[in-house]
Amino acid sequence: MTAQEEQASASQEEQASAVGWRIFHATGHASSSPPRLPAPPPWRRFRGGPLQPPPSDDPEAALRRLGPGEVTAQLGAEEIDTVNAALLLRRPLLITGPPGIGKSTLAYVIARELGLGRVLEWNIVSRTTLRDGLYVHDAMGRAQAIAAWQAGLRDAAASAPQDPAPEREPGGASRDRQLPPCLGDFITLGPLGTALLPYDRPRVLLVDELDKSDIDLPNDLLHVLENGSYDVPELVRDGADTAHVHTSDPGVRAEVRQGRVECREFPVVVITSNGEREFPAAFRRRCLPLELRTPTREQLLAMVKRHLGERPQGTEDLVDLYLRRVQAGGTHSLDQLLNAVQITTTGGFQADGNGRKLVEMLLRDLAKGR
CATH class of the missing domain: 3.40.50.300 (P-loop containing nucleotide triphosphate hydrolases)
Incomplete structure (x- = not known):
């Protein structure tokens, strides 16, 4: 961020803080003590x-x-x-x-x-x-779990000794009895x-x-x-x-x-x-x-720097080309600009000839279906 951009951002925050009812200032900065919303x-x-x-x-x-x-x-x-x-x-x-x-x-x-x-x-x-x-109910999974639970009860009953009575809880339930699957699961x-x-x-x-x-x-x-x-x-x-x-x-x-x-x-x-x-x-x-409207030239340059960590050589030309295409009409995405900057700054990439065609393809009008 340039000194001018930092000054503009600081000025915006000062103006926002002066308006007491605002709790969001669009800075994106994480605070150590997040603000609480009013009632x-x-x-x-x-x-x-x-x-x-x-x-x-x-x-x-x-x-x-x-x-x-x-x-x-x-x-x-x-x-x-x-x-x-x-x-x-x-x-x-x-x-x-x-x-x-x-x-x-x-x-x-x-x-x-x-x-x-x-x-x-x-x-x-x-x-x-x-x-x-809102929610998803896995009815099939529950039905399978209930079937497995019932089969387990039958197997346990068939293999259990018949003479000794099972030890019971104070409420009368058998201590070794398996519980049915919970619906919440x-x-x-x-x-x-x-x-x-x-x-x-x-x-x-x-x-x-x-x-x-x-x-x-x-x-x-x-x-x-x-x-x-x-x-x-x-x-x-x-x-x-x-x-x-x-x-x-x-x-x-x-x-x-x-x-x-x-x-x-x-x-x-x-x-x-x-x-x-x-x-x-x-x-x-x-x-x-x-x-939301298309960002300004300065905002686009700052966006590229934010995502790539720097402003590679030739970024300004690509931003200008992107803006001309947006102003000419059609549908364009900010992802297209980031992709174009990323690939044109790759070592060995040639921006002329086939490289120029690749840039044109990356910045194409998405409304045309190709």
Whole structure:
């Protein structure tokens, strides 16, 4: 980062800190003492329990998304205000913009700056349903486990001595009797379901490319986004007071009571869209819109330096070529620029002749289908 960029960043932070209601300043700097969110509005307060332990970080995922260097400020004052409004009002952010412009990266910037731990990713495809995001029930695995348990009981009964009575627990149950498989062992909460668990501080949920979903999914999300809760019907029917289920965090389980999950702090929901279709008005009413535009030349140069650790010779020319292509129309991604810089700075690469054709291919218009 140049002295001018550092001065601009420092000035932006000073201006942001002067506005007391802002807790997010788009610096991407991890703080030793993460800020706490102010109390939510009365209509966005939830009382889920029991509290889950704080989530761990995922530094490798953050490194892939943000790069090893300082995060380049890509948001202006108005965009930062929108993010802060979503945080304070406990409402989802609906981020639109061209593909590859860094929409999903914002979720990682928020998580790092506010110290909210590992980002939960829900990648949407045309077949995605609401239940996919909430939980998965391995019914086949449970049926197989029950069959194996019943077979084990029969084998134990056939091989047990007939004369001596089995030793019993105070409640009357046989001490050596095998317990049936627990239903919770076969339920795994999805990214959305995990984000709605009761945490002391909100989780960050990235709902990536919602516009690729089936037409019904945005409407199906309305109830969950409004109420911050959902039921797991299999656990409700089971009748047990508590169940310990798997979550989307590797190796972490959660306690669910009476089959119902309700958040304590509404998660920071970042929903991205490439603008391929419009969403229903009822869905948009529950979200705060944020449109990201193509970064400036200075921001692109800083982005390259952040990801590659330096600004290789010829980067300026590639950035200018990339911007000319963006301004000419079509669809382009920031990944294309990084790929072009990476390959043209490889030792022995010749930028003329076939090398020039390769650069043209890397920076091609993605809207043309080739």
